Amino acid sequence: MAAPVAGDCFIAADVGGTNARISLVRTDADGAIQVLSWRRYPCADYPGLGAILAEFVADHPAREGIDCMVIASAGVLLDDEVINSNLPWRISLAELRRDLHLRELHVVNDFAAAAHGTGRLAASESRLLTPDVATAEPGPTLVIGPGTGLGAAICIPRADGVVVLPTEAGMAAFAPGDEREIEILRWLRRRGHAHVCTEQLLSGPGLVNLYEALCELRGVTPRLDAPAAISQAARMGEAVALEAVLTFCALLGSVIGDLAMTASAHCVYVAGGIVPQIADFLPRSEFRARLVGKGAMRAVLERVPVRLVENERLGVLGAASWYLQHQQERRHREKAAHKQSQAAAAP
Structure with missing residues (x-):
């Protein structure tokens, strides 16, 4: 060969x-x-x-x-x-x-x-999502991306290249961060999901699940069935769609924080097809608060830059x-x- x-x-x-x-x-x-x-x-x-x-x-x-x-x-x-x-x-x-x-x-x-x-990207091919921290210390990088599913991998630099550890992080059990997310978890379990995994909420279909769950919790009949339609309705001010998108952003921050701690990541790249569609909602959401809100690890996570891949x-x-x-x-x-x-x- x-x-x-x-x-x-x-x-x-x-x-x-x-x-x-x-x-x-x-x-x-x-x-x-x-x-x-x-x-x-x-x-x-x-x-x-x-x-x-x-x-x-x-x-x-x-x-x-x-x-x-x-x-x-x-x-x-x-x-x-x-x-x-x-x-x-x-x-x-x-x-x-x-x-x-x-x-x-x-x-x-x-x-x-x-x-x-990520090692082949030019500086102009990613957008900083953490404007308060831009520079990463040398060390492992986390790459995560909500799309049709939720993917993640860890990249560890070495002298002659990199070691990459693929993961099935999307299959990890969903961890609610507040009472509303506990109710969303219960909604998914009532629909027959014995194992509720993270990608059932943090993906394109996951955004639809969030919207439908919140519709039921708010007593509203769902009328949207696609991620793009939900994000567009959120921009138009539709209350439940906006709540779904902001919840998605908060969950993204929470999961990035969890995985960054697990991987001892010094930098995070966000890829996938969903986040570019809703990136303008991130500053309005609890994305950053949930990312760094990990107890004693806050001081560490506050130094981890997060970049959105735009290539x-x-x-x-x-x-x-x-x-x-x-x-x-x-x-x-x-x-x-x-x-x-x-x-x-x-x-």
């Missing part, structure tokens, strides 16, 4: 529950990543990931030379399949290799890729970055094994 060299092209993909973002990338001699082409595909419009990738490859003039792909996907890779309840179809690695005639195929968790990608190509940049580091580590292992073999064979 040949490692990529400067000028080599390969496909990097970022597959979420709603959209798949596919790119053709090339590496420079200095390790920089160039995105040569990029497209977004609505997942629900295609019968599977193979159809999306085949269309992308067919539309590219250099398609005959594309036989290497790295895919950042929501979920967990188990044997040959990606396991994720938010994807509209299954992903089989064997089928992708066969149908697309691939020499090389890798799958990495989407938020592990996002964590790799939609984060996932594909991260997938490509993961692949380059993976290949570099493989070469180092092969070199070390060769030296050991030579030493063992020496008289």
